[in-house]
Amino acid sequence: MSTATKEDPSKGWSNSAELSFIHYLADKREAKALLRGYLNGMKKRDRFDAIDRTKAVELANELLLQLEFDSAFHSRRAEVA
Secondary structure: OOOOOOOOHHHOOOHHHHHHHHHHHHOOOOHHHHHHHHHHHHHHOOOOOOOOHHHHHHHHHHHHHHHHHHHHHHHHHHHHO
C-alpha cells in the first residue's frame, strides 16, 4: 500500500504533472489524435499512483470535445464564406 500523497512527486508521477501533460497534448497540431490515444491508453492503465484518474480523463475529454467543437465551427464558417 502506497503512502504517497496526491502531490508528492518523489513517490511517482504527480496529478499536476499528468494534467499538465494533457494540456501539452492539447496544444499540439495533432491534438485530437493524441488525446484520443491518451484516453484509449487510460482504459488499459492499471497503475495511477498519485494521479486522480477521474480528473485526468475528464480533462482529456473536455479538451477533446472543445477541439472537435472548434474544428466543426471553423469548418461550418468556411462553408458559409
